[in-house]
Amino acid sequence: MDALLDVRDLAVHYRTAAGPVRAVDGASFTVPAAGIVGLVGESGCGKSTLGRALMGVLPRSASIAAGQAVFEGRDLVTLSPAERRKLLWRRLAFVPQTAMNALDPVQRLAAQMQEVLVERGGLSRAAAGARAVELFAMVGLDAGRLRDWPHQFSGGMRQRASIALALALNPALLIADEPVTALDVIVQRQILDVMRDLQSRLGLAMILVTHDVAVVAYACDRVVVMYAGRVVESGPVRAVLEAPLHPYTMGLMNAFPDLERAGGELVPIEGAPPSLLNPPTGCRFAARCPFAVARCEKDPALLEQAPDHHVACWRAAEAPALRPLASEAATWSR
Ligand SMILES: Nc1ncnc2c1ncn2[C@@H]1O[C@H](COP(=O)(O)OP(=O)(O)O)[C@@H](O)[C@H]1O
Ligand code: SF4
Ligand SMILES: [Mg+2]
Incomplete structure (x- = not known):
């Protein structure tokens, strides 16, 4: 239990006229005291909502419905506004999704x-x-x-x-939401190099939110993969990206060009993440998963399949056999 941040079963809902949008719906992961954790998933999977919930900067229509986020021994979910003000900037800092939002134009x-x-x-x-x-x-x-x-x-x-x-007041944890999205690839690498350099020089922890697996591969030590409001896989970046256990992670790996070398066939995951107004029951990835079986109608729990490598998939033990299939375009075009 030496994690700097321990997020357990966190749920964040938006109130809408059509009913609650379960933008984060039972997310669990840890962040060690130093290093960069990539929080990755397609657009609409709840990454920004999760980051904002941790910072306590959710819009009024949103509320934390369940769970804990223990940071330096204190639950961010139950902090009083005064306690939170003491933490913000000094221990916990945020770069919101577009850099312009962080800067005052006037x-x-x-x-x-x-x-x-x-x-x-x-x-x-x-x-x-x-x-x-x-x-x-x-x-x-x-x-x-x-x-x-x-x-x-x-x-x-x-x-x-x-x-x-x-970083002005030396925070222990920096959450950066899509810090390199909308920048060209060369500038992306420059910013990621700055983040890596700062992380190692200052020894702080960072959560780098991105929809791009190539960014995670280039810059992160650990990865947390989110799909439809849930964490589906997490662990050290090498273990997860070299031998993914979840079909969604396998699919993400096919769908993005490598930051270092261009080229190679890009295989998209057909379809889109489900609406979080009425999320599907059972495995949320089932409708897009080429490996779905009858069991997947039930919800798979996030389990430690290998040391420090968590996954929520009924077929995780079969991953070595599924990976070669997942790298073929034909598997995903159904
Ligand atoms: N203010 C809001 N009101 C209602 N739903 C929202 C609001 N903001 C985001 N959502 C919904 O919450 C889900 C997660 O969004 P978001 O956290 O922005 O995901 P990501 O950052 O992964 O793209 C999406 O389905 C999105 O439509
Ligand atoms: S639980 Fe089933 S549907 Fe979900 S990712 Fe695993 S194999 Fe695919
Ligand atoms: Mg976002």
Whole structure:
């Protein structure tokens, strides 16, 4: 139990006119004290909702319906607003899904840095000025750019500035939601390199939310695969990506180009994740799974199939035999 963050059976629902949307519906995983955890899954699987729930920045229509998220020994779900304010930025920091959301368009970067460092961090103005320069250097931005407005920055520079802001008060855990989505591949790699470098130099933990398995393969130490509001597979990135146990993970691996080498056949997973207004019963991936059998009408539990490697699939023990089939396009086109 030396995890920095232990998320257990977390459920987050949105109230809508049509009924509750079960955006996160029983998600469990752990984050160690150091390293980068990739939270991956297609769009609509509940990744952003999960990240926002951990940060306590859900929209009003959303609420945590069940579960725990124990961070440094305290359950984030039951924290009072005052306790949460003490944690935010200092222990737990967030880069929201678009970098523009993290930056105030009507303030120069220096003023935004000052605000975090002086008002939330309690630094003197002089100390904050020096720290802002140091933070910009850490993410590879020239100190002169602190005088700029966000709109003068390229997408990659904005992402660097958002990361610098989030790290201003030395958090223990940084949650970055799709930090490289919408950037071209070269800039993606630069930002991921910055994140890796910061992680190893500062020794903090990061959750990197992405829909792209190639990003996980390039930058992460561990991976948590989400499908339809649930965690379906998790473990060390090598173990999971080299020998996936869940057919969804196998499918994701086929569907994305490698960040390092272009080319190779991309095999999409047909269809789309189910609506979370009325999620299907049984295995939620069954409608798209080429390996579904009668048993899959019942819900598979998330179990530790190999040391530190969890999976929720009835056929996990057969994964070595299923993997070669999953790498063939014909398996997925039904
Ligand atoms: N404000 C909202 N109201 C109702 N449903 C929402 C809201 N935001 C997201 N959802 C739904 O919750 C599910 C998960 O969304 P999200 O957490 O954004 O997933 P991801 O980040 O994996 O793309 C989706 O089905 C989405 O339609
Ligand atoms: S439980 Fe069944 S349907 Fe679900 S992923 Fe495993 S084999 Fe496929
Ligand atoms: Mg998202």
